[in-house]
Amino acid sequence: MNFNETKVVVRYAETDKMGVVYHSNYLIYFEIARTEFINQCGMSYRDMEDIGIMIPVLESNCKYMNGAKYNDELTIKAWIEELSAVRAKFNYSIIREKDQKEIARGNTLHTFVDNNFKIINLKKKYPEVMSKLEQLL
Numbered sequence: 001m002n003f004n005e006t007k008v009v010v011r012y013a014e015t016d017k018m019g020v021v022y023h024s025n026y027l028i029y030f031e032i033a034r035t036e037f038i039n040q041c042g043m044s045y046r047d048m049e050d051i052g053i054m055i056p057v058l059e060s061n062c063k064y065m066n067g068a069k070y071n072d073e074l075t076i077k078a079w080i081e082e083l084s085a086v087r088a089k090f091n092y093s094i095i096r097e098k099d100q101k102e103i104a105r106g107n108t109l110h111t112f113v114d115n116n117f118k119i120i121n122l123k124k125k126y127p128e129v130m131s132k133l134e135q136l137l
Helices: 025-039 045-050 127-134
Strands: 003-009 057-064 073-083 087-096 101-111
Touching (some): 025 073, 025 087, 025 101, 073 127
Antiparallel strands (some): 057 101
């Protein structure tokens, strides 16, 4: 399994009144890690958008096991679980550095669409992009 590790430090603005990271911020952490992971294949989200490929989220899931707090250093692992010509499913695991506890885990399901939000078959329309993404498996 090929994966990427992205480091983030929890900012004060990402915490709630209880002093822990607000739940929706984990999805932002997932996006940061997914973006960095895709960069590994030599192509960015921006590159994909520039040629007419967008990757909207169809579903997202997150299980919270421990709370991260302000200034915690986190490592977000991202990898592709499933890849087809029309969809990609990414998995994530967030680890708190100081004690190596898993804070959260989850996944996001995406589809490939054109600028008119019509689903595209990446293998047929953009085989070079599909090939680059397959390198991440």
